[in-house]
Amino acid sequence: MRYLPLTADDRAEMLKTIGAKSVDDFYGDVPASARLKGPVEGLPNHAGEMQVERHMTKLAAKNRAASDGPFFVGCGAYKHHIPASVDHIIQRSEFLTTYTPYQPEIAQGTLQAMFEFQTQVAALTGMEVANASMYDGSTACAEAAVMACRVTKRNTVVMSGGLHPHYADTTRTLCEAAGIKVIQLAPAVDGELELAKNVDDTVACVIGQSPNVFGTLTDLTSVGEAAHARGALLVTVFTEAVSLGLVKTPGEMGADIAVGEGQSIGVPLGFGGPYVGLFTCKSKFMRQMPGRLCGETVDADGKRGFVLTLSTREQHIRRDKATSNICTNSGLCMLAFTAHMTLLGDKGLTHLATLNHEAACDLADALGQVKGVKVLTTRYFNEIAFETTKPAEAVLAELEKLDIIGGVRVSRLFPGAGLDNIIVAAATECVTASDIQAYAAALAQVL
Amino acid sequence: MRYLPLTADDRAEMLKTIGAKSVDDFYGDVPASARLKGPVEGLPNHAGEMQVERHMTKLAAKNRAASDGPFFVGCGAYKHHIPASVDHIIQRSEFLTTYTPYQPEIAQGTLQAMFEFQTQVAALTGMEVANASMYDGSTACAEAAVMACRVTKRNTVVMSGGLHPHYADTTRTLCEAAGIKVIQLAPAVDGELELAKNVDDTVACVIGQSPNVFGTLTDLTSVGEAAHARGALLVTVFTEAVSLGLVKTPGEMGADIAVGEGQSIGVPLGFGGPYVGLFTCKSKFMRQMPGRLCGETVDADGKRGFVLTLSTREQHIRRDKATSNICTNSGLCMLAFTAHMTLLGDKGLTHLATLNHEAACDLADALGQVKGVKVLTTRYFNEIAFETTKPAEAVLAELEKLDIIGGVRVSRLFPGAGLDNIIVAAATECVTASDIQAYAAALAQVL
Amino acid sequence: MTMNSTGRPTSLSSIDGEATAATTSGSKGLLQAEGLIFEIGSTDKTGVDLAKPKGTKSRLGGVTRGAGTGLPGLTEPEAMRHYVRLSQRNYAIDLGLFPLGSCTMKHNPRLNEKVARLSGFADVHPMQPQSTVQGALEVIEELADWLMKLTNMPAVAMTPKAGAHGELCGMLAIRAALFARGEGEKRKRVLVPVSAHGTNPATAAQCGFIIDEINAAPDGRVDLADLKSKLVDPSDIAGIMLTNPNTCGLFERDIKDIADLIHAAGGYFYCDGANFNAIVGRVRPGDLGVDAMHINLHKTFSTPHGGGGPGSGPTVLSDKLAPYAPVPFITKTADGLRLVEHHDEAPASFGRMCAFHGQMGMFTRALAYILSHGADGLKQVAEDAVLNANYVLARLKPVMSPAFEGYCMHEALFSDGFLKDTGVETIDIAKGLIDEGYHPMTMYFPLVVHGAMLIEPTETESKAELDRFCAALASIARRAVQKDPSLKTAPHLAPARRLDETRAARSPRLRWTPETSTLKAAE
Amino acid sequence: MTMNSTGRPTSLSSIDGEATAATTSGSKGLLQAEGLIFEIGSTDKTGVDLAKPKGTKSRLGGVTRGAGTGLPGLTEPEAMRHYVRLSQRNYAIDLGLFPLGSCTMKHNPRLNEKVARLSGFADVHPMQPQSTVQGALEVIEELADWLMKLTNMPAVAMTPKAGAHGELCGMLAIRAALFARGEGEKRKRVLVPVSAHGTNPATAAQCGFIIDEINAAPDGRVDLADLKSKLVDPSDIAGIMLTNPNTCGLFERDIKDIADLIHAAGGYFYCDGANFNAIVGRVRPGDLGVDAMHINLHKTFSTPHGGGGPGSGPTVLSDKLAPYAPVPFITKTADGLRLVEHHDEAPASFGRMCAFHGQMGMFTRALAYILSHGADGLKQVAEDAVLNANYVLARLKPVMSPAFEGYCMHEALFSDGFLKDTGVETIDIAKGLIDEGYHPMTMYFPLVVHGAMLIEPTETESKAELDRFCAALASIARRAVQKDPSLKTAPHLAPARRLDETRAARSPRLRWTPETSTLKAAE
Ligand SMILES: Cc1ncc(COP(=O)(O)O)c(C=O)c1O
Numbered sequence A, B: 001m002r003y004l005p006l007t008a009d010d011r012a013e014m015l016k017t018i019g020a021k022s023v024d025d026f027y028g029d030v031p032a033s034a035r036l037k038g039p040v041e042g043l044p045n046h047a048g049e050m051q052v053e054r055h056m057t058k059l060a061a062k063n064r065a066a067s068d069g070p071f072f073v074g075c076g077a078y079k080h081h082i083p084a085s086v087d088h089i090i091q092r093s094e095f096l097t098t099y100t101p102y103q104p105e106i107a108q109g110t111l112q113a114m115f116e117f118q119t120q121v122a123a124l125t126g127m128e129v130a131n132a133s134m135y136d137g138s139t140a141c142a143e144a145a146v147m148a149c150r151v152t153k154r155n156t157v158v159m160s161g162g163l164h165p166h167y168a169d170t171t172r173t174l175c176e177a178a179g180i181k182v183i184q185l186a187p188a189v190d191g192e193l194e195l196a197k198n199v200d201d202t203v204a205c206v207i208g209q210s211p212n213v214f215g216t217l218t219d220l221t222s223v224g225e226a227a228h229a230r231g232a233l234l235v236t237v238f239t240e241a242v243s244l245g246l247v248k249t250p251g252e253m254g255a256d257i258a259v260g261e262g263q264s265i266g267v268p269l270g271f272g273g274p275y276v277g278l279f280t281c282k283s284k285f286m287r288q289m290p291g292r293l294c295g296e297t298v299d300a301d302g303k304r305g306f307v308l309t310l311s312t313r314e315q316h317i318r319r320d321k322a323t324s325n326i327c328t329n330s331g332l333c334m335l336a337f338t339a340h341m342t343l344l345g346d347k348g349l350t351h352l353a354t355l356n357h358e359a360a361c362d363l364a365d366a367l368g369q370v371k372g373v374k375v376l377t378t379r380y381f382n383e384i385a386f387e388t389t390k391p392a393e394a395v396l397a398e399l400e401k402l403d404i405i406g407g408v409r410v411s412r413l414f415p416g417a418g419l420d421n422i423i424v425a426a427a428t429e430c431v432t433a434s435d436i437q438a439y440a441a442a443l444a445q446v447l
Numbered sequence C, D: 001m002t003m004n005s006t007g008r009p010t011s012l013s014s015i016d017g018e019a020t021a022a023t024t025s026g027s028k029g030l031l032q033a034e035g036l037i038f039e040i041g042s043t044d045k046t047g048v049d050l051a052k053p054k055g056t057k058s059r060l061g062g063v064t065r066g067a068g069t070g071l072p073g074l075t076e077p078e079a080m081r082h083y084v085r086l087s088q089r090n091y092a093i094d095l096g097l098f099p100l101g102s103c104t105m106k107h108n109p110r111l112n113e114k115v116a117r118l119s120g121f122a123d124v125h126p127m128q129p130q131s132t133v134q135g136a137l138e139v140i141e142e143l144a145d146w147l148m149k150l151t152n153m154p155a156v157a158m159t160p161k162a163g164a165h166g167e168l169c170g171m172l173a174i175r176a177a178l179f180a181r182g183e184g185e186k187r188k189r190v191l192v193p194v195s196a197h198g199t200n201p202a203t204a205a206q207c208g209f210i211i212d213e214i215n216a217a218p219d220g221r222v223d224l225a226d227l228k229s230k231l232v233d234p235s236d237i238a239g240i241m242l243t244n245p246n247t248c249g250l251f252e253r254d255i256k257d258i259a260d261l262i263h264a265a266g267g268y269f270y271c272d273g274a275n276f277n278a279i280v281g282r283v284r285p286g287d288l289g290v291d292a293m294h295i296n297l298h299k300t301f302s303t304p305h306g307g308g309g310p311g312s313g314p315t316v317l318s319d320k321l322a323p324y325a326p327v328p329f330i331t332k333t334a335d336g337l338r339l340v341e342h343h344d345e346a347p348a349s350f351g352r353m354c355a356f357h358g359q360m361g362m363f364t365r366a367l368a369y370i371l372s373h374g375a376d377g378l379k380q381v382a383e384d385a386v387l388n389a390n391y392v393l394a395r396l397k398p399v400m401s402p403a404f405e406g407y408c409m410h411e412a413l414f415s416d417g418f419l420k421d422t423g424v425e426t427i428d429i430a431k432g433l434i435d436e437g438y439h440p441m442t443m444y445f446p447l448v449v450h451g452a453m454l455i456e457p458t459e460t461e462s463k464a465e466l467d468r469f470c471a472a473l474a475s476i477a478r479r480a481v482q483k484d485p486s487l488k489t490a491p492h493l494a495p496a497r498r499l500d501e502t503r504a505a506r507s508p509r510l511r512w513t514p515e516t517s518t519l520k521a522a523e
């Protein structure tokens, strides 16, 4: 078997050195009733690389890739072009096949990249500090809620109606287990400011999203002011990191904690994961953050170097008193993010964001002209919500037959909310003018 | 522009340091009439990565890949499975983006791989020494002919009728320019032994191929004996390196020089190139070899190391007296070959060769049962020639419509040779039983 | 001795010891000096070429960014070099044995990287119509099937994103089951061995449980007497979190009794499956009374650790816990596979753990790994992993101090007993290994062994590599006994010397600022 | 000092100088010791799993292999480690500036690697029906179109597999043209400057031509007087092979006069286009009177050098030579593109140069590179390459000896004048650069300059990298002038010290044999 270096001779010789008769000796503690006679039943035996590759290729071919044709799905994950060099970098053996940098003398590569990542994320969000990644945006959001309760010593969290419902659900799950009360406002295309009306002295934080899951941009500054006035924190969420090239940052809006999904920068769609959660906050809350942090220091020769730091927050030191149970995070996606961000730079990011925004404007214009379509979003980055005269489910199914993947129906996001005719559609730099034309034409045909 | 690190400021500052007004100053020696005013006309300007990738992807999609369906084309290039790890290895920056190892202190990686390659190729062919690669099998063949003339101080070369016609043509081109007479025997499915009847005291070498371009295996020992009896050399050629896992080696047949194509081991089909020419000979001819050679030595600390050696044979030292003009050879394909060969080992190679042979046997059996088909090859490795009742060109075109790429018509290899109804078809480990069934069924339908 | 403008000697010959020789460039042979992107990049530069914007009027509604990010860009050649240079300061499995106990650093097959990148997997959106992602759903189903059969468990939750997230999944299911029984408020106590990984108590705490620690017996297993004493009043018992094979690298031989005891007490048995590699294909946790267990695909099933993730932690569940599994999950319908994404379709579910459907990129890799090995190969994986660990244990026994008697499972645990009175500590042994070309073993974990050194070679090491490693470690052990002072300052041959962690924690610098850059890059 | 069983010291502290410290493993920190596959592999092992053979009776007809190959196999983990370890002993563009003059070591964009691997390119057979490879033929046509326009030449032969092969193509076309004129037997003399690359005379000789060397003028260009003297009797003149910009990094300012002279003499002008990078997009060789010129796609158009190839040398041809171009070539038909593969369809063709249709894998990469840059970008490439070289020249002028006055093109050439009486030679400067983290420049080439050092930075270096490089080289130059003896034994910080090339050539060991392995791997 190609991945197993021991030969039969090796095994025999090693058993001899050990003084064991067979490997069965090592399993002596296994209860007799749990000892299998042979390989697990009902499963095939080993297969060659070609066979496995063919099997996987066949399964892959059953999926319609975003780049196979016009594609407008967003809602928390975005189709962006990733430079080929990013994938080369993350496939370097030294990055791909290494562990969390617990031994800094032989992990400066990962550590320096992490330090650069933290700096980039802080600059991108306008926040003071960032950690070295979370699993994804949704779990970052949940951790932010819990952290806000820890910081404020309060026990209620209020979430906007524009917060991505998966984020809201994830947050509710974690909060409920921790005994935190969760208030979720009704879904609304443009309702983030409602948060301001829902703060009282028991509220630990309000959580708003911009652009929200419908694509609407909101300046959350006033929400933050209302929260702060009541001793609550403002937590802001974004799912489209590229938007930060153009839109008002969490820092500028006065966020205490800002979290988001970093997938848009360097990470492929990948059917939902792995992604990379971004977690930032004000410096004063640094020691309450979940996850890994990389810090600058010097080595015994006085040379600059980097280490994982403030680990007294973490489970391996603090155990049940830790700020979170997170251990393995999203290292390689972090690297992809930072490498792509380095290629972009401020200049490239702003440019990229502009192209995204223009594509969305074109999409809104094109669809808006289709009879039976009403564009609902008025302030947006690269994603819009629109209402049609027919149920979105049927519309999308018809579009699919015309090879147009037209977006996400709100009824999938918020079932039972009575928003059955609304579709959320995103347009990135990958969408061409002819894709947009094709969409509008198909929609006209379907409606 | 993404590949150009100088900024406008950098350029200005550098010009100042140099003391030049503009880059135009550096082009002062260009004749006025040849100075372009702007960019070359009639050509587009720079494009983003996504645009270029889309363009190339569109072109790629116009080709029918071997793995897209049943595929039986051989004749000098073979579809084999390449382990994913091979591609990972050759994409390592340190291998991919380095130069010929002229500075051995910082090129031991390439040099050790080269030394291992030479050893593997020598063992594979049963020959005494191998060089570090040629462009491909055909140019290796041409260089072998010229070398044989140099060694024997004779001026005539005899080529079999089973030698791949591209190899024969390439050899003729080089020989004619060097004033060497070339005799080529008539194409024949099983005619390699004819060579023995065509040696006289003026002949520098006879060149035979096994398996030959029709797939026929021939023991060239007697040809070698006939050649040696007249003071001529035996040059043997192979285009399917995997065959050496099972068939009699050039060394065992008494070859003085053995050359071949290494593509089958580690190198993708790639529409014909780059490939990797294998060049081996008896030790006594070592100093007459073309191309690079890697040799073992020690460094100043007495540690084993490797260097390019015997460079007095080469153009950069010997100039017009060099054994060949070759400089850049096929380094990275050499690396792919040696990495794949290392993964195979003797065990894997023999196994792989066996599967290939069995696939060809199955193919011969299946096609042989189709009415109107006559299999012509009696001794073969993974490739057979068969005759049908209809012109091969029409037959293959009909097969293509049924998505079967059925092989190569001999009329494409040897136009005008009157072998219009013969097809050469290969079967490797990539061919499945159902591919073979589909082929036979389609052929039955077509004939 | 001549000096250059920054006061460093200009001549290599004028200094003793070549490794410490200063060069003008700051590089040393192949080891390239490299600054931070903030020092080498500029906001003027970018490594991407994008289409010209059309100049559309903004519809951002004034919600615009005030200041630029100030982030530097690098052109592609500069960026590539930056990361390639950095990479060469890392150790990696591809360079050598990576004996981090509990981490299962095994070879990462490149086939898996290849299939994960097929556009049909990598370029598929989690929210596109389900009819267009049937192949992706099949991957999840096929992997789930393997995991259930390998564990003999009836259900598996596929969304957890790492081991700790899988623990959360299991503990939330237990919590939900307790609430469903009406005992949620009452049963809050979770038993956790002292030897447990930090994520276990952290997870339990995150779910509102109270941790009750159980001691280790002298043989490194759970102290059954202590356990029983904790169950005298079982009324508040929620369950136990037990790692098996445990973090001492030992099989909990009383595991079925423990399962019975905890069940009898009305609690559930969460098994930390991080060490599944030792038993995969040989022992099925479902046969041991387990109610929930996460599987680290990034350990047992070889998805790359990537310098700290991503991971994936599918969690198998018993019949008792299966109804509470998180959404989304897959069901089979006449039209093919379908995702159940919402609570209303699965009212017993404890809810959602993350956006979308789990770590698909890890599923494709793990499935390719599993199919490559097959049932026979996976059994061999476990056996070779255990054989390798026992070989290391046997080879090092003479010069180091095994923490416990007898054979181990997939990892060999040593205490610092042999370092007594030498002045050399576990950390020095670890750092000494770096000079010998190895990543250190896990140190100071598990907590139940003094100065613990936990060595997990995995099955993808050859005997020759093990021999070389053991010889190197033995030589370090001998040097320690001889009180070789150079160990206290090791490593000497790595890209960096020991780093000042105290300083890092005392006044944390977590991001670059123009001021900090006066402290310049390694030279 | 304690010794281990092989007599090496066991303690790092007991030896002076860490770089020379012995370790038990033979590794030193991240630098891993690694033997030959023949020492670490075994014929028992394989890194592939293949289907079980059915046991078909052989139809090899008895032409079977007697003995096995004896070749060792490695499992995938071992093989991966072997090559990754080896790789870290290499320098590479991705690590730093690679100033090899005449070699144009520029950044290799990864997009190009990606597109070359699309299955529609990588998995296509050269002999499958032409109707199934129209996209591949389009790539060749599109690239050919760019090359013709960039050179203003009417034809291009795409099959040559490297620069030297392109030279062969051009010289064979010249030969064929001469024979077509009935002068093939008579016109055998080819003028070649002394400064020419070795492939030029070697190629001419391979085509049966006689080389007549022309001298260099003191300004580094062709000595026009010498050239004219060789043309006094032009009756046997076949042509000239001239590199432009030449190997001294200078533009041959008399190039049009030279072209006129050679044409007047009845000969052809072969231009070695290895240095096209200096003028691409700014000057078209077709405007200079060139009859044939190869283009190294692996230089100007960035296909990776790969440690010695593969390359690709498309050769542009003038109207006069185009009819003699080799087969195969592409024609446009009503049914699409078609390959002309045989002599009978192209009777004037000098024939075939290789199997199949050229270096397709390099065509896809080069086309992606060209499209990425466009006409504007390619012009900028040339200008930045020349600017970078002149910057290096200007920065190093004060401490080294420029070979010639004035500006250079894309490479800066120095003589060893500044080393006079120091005992330090060009090779010592080169090896000194290795310690500073750089690949050496091209040394002792071109032959017309004593102790030549030819530095080609290329356009993909930033100013900061150039500054660092110049400072490092300047410091070495200063050390040389100070007769620093450590330069004579450099490199000190590389994975290997200077190698004994004489020994290698005296009794060549070109392959491993069990006996040679007593000389063991680097430890
Ligand atoms: C025993 C044990 N449990 C749990 C975990 C947590 O797994 P993860 O890092 O994937 O969250 C680990 C991994 O470090 C572990 O070793």
Ligand SMILES: Cc1ncc(COP(=O)(O)O)c(C=O)c1O
Binding pocket: B326, B327, B328, D102, D103, D162, D163, D164, D165, D197, D199, D200, D243, D247, D272, D274, D275, D296, D311, D312, D313
């Ligand atoms: C000036 C010059 N001519 C010709 C060549 C030969 O090119 P290749 O190595 O591609 O055969 C080279 C490359 O080394 C060169 O520098």
